[in-house]
Each structure stands twice: as C-alpha cells, then as structure tokens.
Amino acid sequence: AIKHTSADEVVNTINVETPKVVAALRTNEAQQMFEVLRNTDPSEIKDALAAFGMWKWWRSNWQWPLLASLFVDIALVGVWWFFCRMRRKRQHAAAGLPDAEEPLCVE
Secondary structure, X not given: OOOHHHHHHHHHHHHHHHHHHHHHHHHOOHHHHHHHHHHOOHHHHHXXXXXHHXXXXXXXXXXXXXXXXXXXXXXXXXXXXXHHHHHHHHHHHHHOOOOOOOOOOOO
C-alpha cells in the first residue's frame, strides 16, 4: 500500500526523472536510456508503477464503489423507513387509536 507521503515522493520523482526519460526516448539512444534507468532508485520506479496501476484501476472500475455506496444508502433509507413505520404502529396501538389500514366503522 502506498501512503500519501510516499505518493508525494513518487510524484516528485516522476517530475524530476520524466524529462530525462523523455529526452532519452526522443534521442533514441540506448546508452542514455540505460544510464537514466540505472541512476534511478528501483524502489522509486516500483512505487511509480504501483501509483499508475492504482490510478488505472480506479479509472476503469469507478462505477463499482459508486454502485456499492448507492446500494448502502438505499438500504439504510429502507431500514430507517421500516423502523419509523413500526414505531408509528406501536404508538397507535398503545394509544388505542385505529390503525390506518383498518376501517373506521365496524358493523
């Protein structure tokens, strides 16, 4: 798991190393690319790739957390409604009031 501080370090590393990598790619010199990769800390490269992987996952799967939170919200509203209705029925029964579903006049 990447912490916020290490994510900031990854961003800083990308900002510093990206121009070197871009320059090496543009010139298409294998030796220069090798030097840039060799001088970069492997853990920083791993952290950068992990951060990009997380970003890619969230970009492609954003709808699942949204649907899960929507489902939980709907379920909570349903439970709240059910308990409010049960409380109202108990209050009507305790007060001796007729239930809304029963007819008022019984012959």
